[in-house]
Amino acid sequence: MDRARLVARAAQPARPASDFQPRDPRRIRRVQSVRARPDRLDVIAEDDRERRLSIEVRPVATNIIRVHIGPGPARPSRLLSPEVPTGAEWALEETASGWAVRTSELRLTIDRDPYRLRLADAAGAERFVEEPNDQDIRGAYHHFPTGHARGLRWLTAALKPQEALFGLGEHFGALDRRGQAFSSWTVDAFGVRSDRAYKNVPLLLSSQGYAVFFDMTAPLYYELGQSSVAAWQVTARADHLRLYLIVGEGVAPLIRGYHQLTGAPAVPPDWSFGFWISRWGYRNRDEVMAVARRMRQERVPCDVIHLDPYWMRFHEGHHGDLVWDELAFPDPRGMLEELKGLGFRVSLWESPYVPLDSEMRAEGERRGFLMKSKSGGGLALVHGFAKPSAAVDFTNPDAVEWFKQKNRQLLEMGVAVIKTDFAEDLPDDAVADDGTPAEELHNLYPLLYQRAVFEATREVNGYGLIWGRSGYAGAQRYPVHWGGDPGCTFADMAASLRGALSWILSGAAFASFDIGGFFGIPTLTDPPSPELYVRWAQMGLLFSHARAHGHTAPREPWAYGEPALSIFRRYAQLRYSLLPYLYSAALRAVDGIPLVRPLVFDCPSDPTTRHVDDEYFLGPDLLVAPMFTPMGSRDVYLPEGGWYDFWSDRRFDGPRWIRYDAGLETLPLFVRAGAVLAMGPDLQFANERSRDPLTFEVYPGPPGTTNFDLADDHRQLRFRLSVDERSFLLSGGPLSYEASIRVHRPGAPPLVGTLGETVRFA
Incomplete structure (x- = not known):
């Protein structure tokens, strides 16, 4: 056996921990002086070698x-939103230990000697504190x-015994990051099984009611209580450390604070919430049209057909010249029109890498x-890859416009969306037009690439949308992102869900993954089993965005026979019926409420939810608990409140664990008591016709009155649900027709009524 070959093929971390190990570490020892200015506090400190260093403390919002520790506090940020808050009313107090x-x-205390930062809320409860004494x-x-060392800066903070940590991008291990250690260095993860990450976001959330956003693009290393249970540490390969401390009660206000800094999520168009079909890849126009016609013939709702690299003249799978291969796809404009007539929109693959033997490379160089x-x-x-490539320089405004124009030509032809693949492989020796060192540009590069394509799409089509793999802080402004290349196993399915939920806890509002898995194990081209395909489809079709995609083998549901096709169709139809509910919930993303989210987002005071990473909320009222086995049962955690089994109307009261049996055709799905689900008509694509008539599925909760809104791009409807011991009334609108309602009851068939009319329980 060739040992050298085995070593060469061993999976490697994104960056080794040794890249972040200081040779001669120095701590910040004491504060020498402070000086209050109108918008900030300037602090002069010294380290344990009596070397002076500057610290700038600047309240930018009340929360x-x-x-900023070290030189360059006036350097502009590459990550903050143009609308970032720049100041808040503040006061300086001198205390017995410092200031x-x-x-x-909030209240940030700066201890004089020894130096230490302590963050408390307005009531005085300590949220964050540096830890100077993590010793044996x-x-x-x-x-x-x-402290600092040559080329490194780090922050060390205390960990409380029950503290949980979240965020930091799309990572595939346990959602609670405590006990983990990995680098923030965006790479092709080659799957979803390691700590390599396509998407890194330097935002750390704590169950103790604080968040830390590191406003840096340099490589970072997170050591989150792995070496010691008493502290976490973040190390930057940089000459400074810039961070924002955020206070808030629970996950939601902390993420809203992050959005204050980096921008609110954009909401993609309504049709993007339909089903997307794809594979790597459709090789010619005839194949694409055959899939489109079969979709309609099989009555499987679908909105988007995606074409991977084979639509281009250069299609090795990692680079391209953005020019149609008209031998394989003759008359592409005509094909787009034909697909439009069938109700399909088209997504095209691209990469920021340029083939060396292409006209695009010659022009770009x-x-x-x-x-x-x-x-x-x-x-x-x-x-x-199989062939080397050049890379577009997105720090050059003229290069950005050049690349955008090439995208505009495709969009003006009728393309609906671009899949912005790759961007994790910026060469280490790259020299950027704006002078940014390659190591500082590496993590930022995907954001610059995706922003260019998102903006070009918005300029031509009137909406912003991409389908991106890589990402960094601020990527929530340019949705949607999917989770890379999982293997076709149940373990990878579960990891894909954890990655998506981790991405959501890093400030994103929308996410997706490859239904069925991307590559076979151990044979790359093997498809998923029909059972895995069904289970992944059930999860994916009740998620933020739904796309089936894979390596070589078909991902169309009829390829998996019966009962897979019928089960897939059933869940796709359910998704389309739920589009009024889903899109109305999606519109709340601008207020910091993601469409899909882990239980801890809504229930931060319930410590059990901190460790539940295989369930999620879909909108405000649906709880989804995917199955990771073909048959059998699983434990489901139901948070506080009443919950109805979507399929049987059996009611449970939380918080509690239940054991749920689920045959292959059943996904454990629960509806919150007190919810009203607005359901639309049967559709084959999202904009086939009006979403009317709406019907309303009512799941009564405790007696009382609740109000809720239902919105889309054209209207804002308002409803009121009144429930007492004997009757209920759902009223509101306005609607131009009599809408039907069904009231669900445990152990009895639903009661049927009409919007605006009282319905009695007996």
Whole structure:
């Protein structure tokens, strides 16, 4: 056996921990002086070698305070929104141990000697505190106190015994990051089984009511209580550390604070919430049209057909020239029109990498639009694929416009959306037009790429939308993102869900994954089993966005025979019936409420939810508990309140665990007591016709009156549900027709009534 070959093929971390190990660590020892200015507090401190360093403390909002340690506090951010808050009323107090910066919502104490930051809420409850004494009996440090070394800066904070940590991007392990350690260095993860990540977001959320956003693009390393149970530490390969401390009661206000800094999520168009069909890839026009016609023949609702690289002249799978291969796809404009007539929109694959033997490379190099190599003269090359490629320089405004124009030409032809694949492989020797070092540009590069395509799509089509794989802080402004390349196993299915929920807890509002898995194990081209395909489809069709995709083998539901086709159709039809509910919930993303989210988002005070990463809420009133086996049962946690089994109307009262038996045709699905689900008509695609007539599925809760809204791009409907011991009344609208309602009851068939009329229980 070739040992060297085995070593070469061993999976590697994105960046080794050794890249972040200080050789001569120094701690911040004490504060020498402070000086209050109108918008900030300037602090002069010294380390344990008596070297002076500057710290700037700047309240930017009543719930957010910025701390910049080291040189360059005036450097502009590459990550913040143009609408970022820049100041809040604050006061400085001198305390027995140092100083305190106070706003109406927080208090940041700066201890003089030894130096330490402490963050408390307005009531004085301590949320965050630095940890300078994480030592063993010998005095050796598990985590060095906050400090610096050559080329490194780090922050060390205390971990409380029951504290849980969330966020940091799309990672596939346990949702609670406590006990984990990994780098923030965006890479092709080659799957969903390791700590390699397509999407990193330097936002750490704590169950103790604080968040830390590191406003940095440099490589970071997170050590989250792995070396010691008493502290977490974040190390940056940089000459400074810039972070924002956010206070809030629960996950939702912390993420809203992050959105204050980096921008609110955009909401994609309503049809994007329909089903997308894809594979790698459809090779010609005849194949695409055959799939489209079969979809309609089989009555499987679908809105989008995606074409992977084979639509282009260069289609090795990682780069392209954005020009149709008209031998395989003759008259592409005519094909787009034909698909439009069948109710389909088209998504096209692209990459920021340019084939070296293409006209696009020649033009881009001549005009200075491609990344240059620091070795001088030539291009910086992307390696790791069958052929090397050049990379578009998105720090050059003219290059951005050049790339956008190539996308506009496709969009103006009738393409609906671009799949912005890759961007994790910026060459280490790249020299950017704006002078940003490659190591600082690496994590940022996907964001610049996706922003260009998102903006071009909005300029042409009137809406912003991409289908992206990589990402960084601020990517929520450019949805939608999917979870890369999972294997065709139940383990990868569960990991894909954890990755998507982790992405949501990192500030995103929408997410997806490849239904069925992308690649076979151990044979790359093997399809998923019919049972895995069904289980993944049930989860995917009741998620934020739904796309079936895979390597080589078909992902169309009829390829998996019966009963897979019938089960798939049933859940696809359910998704389309739920579109009024789903899209109305999606519109709340701008207020910081993601469409799909883990239980801890809604129930932060319930400690059990911190460890539930295989269930999720879909909108305000549906709880989904996917099955990760073909048959059998699973434990389901139901949070506080009443819950109806969607299929049987059996009612449960939480908080509690239940054991749920589910045959292959059944996905455990629950409706919150007190909910009203607005259901639309049967559709084959989202905009086939009006969403009317609506019907309303009512799941009574405790006696009382509740109000709720139902919105789309054309109207805002308002309803009131009144329930007492004997009757209920659902009223509101306005609607131009008599809408039917059904009132669900445990152990009895639903009662049928009409909107605006009282219905009696007996």
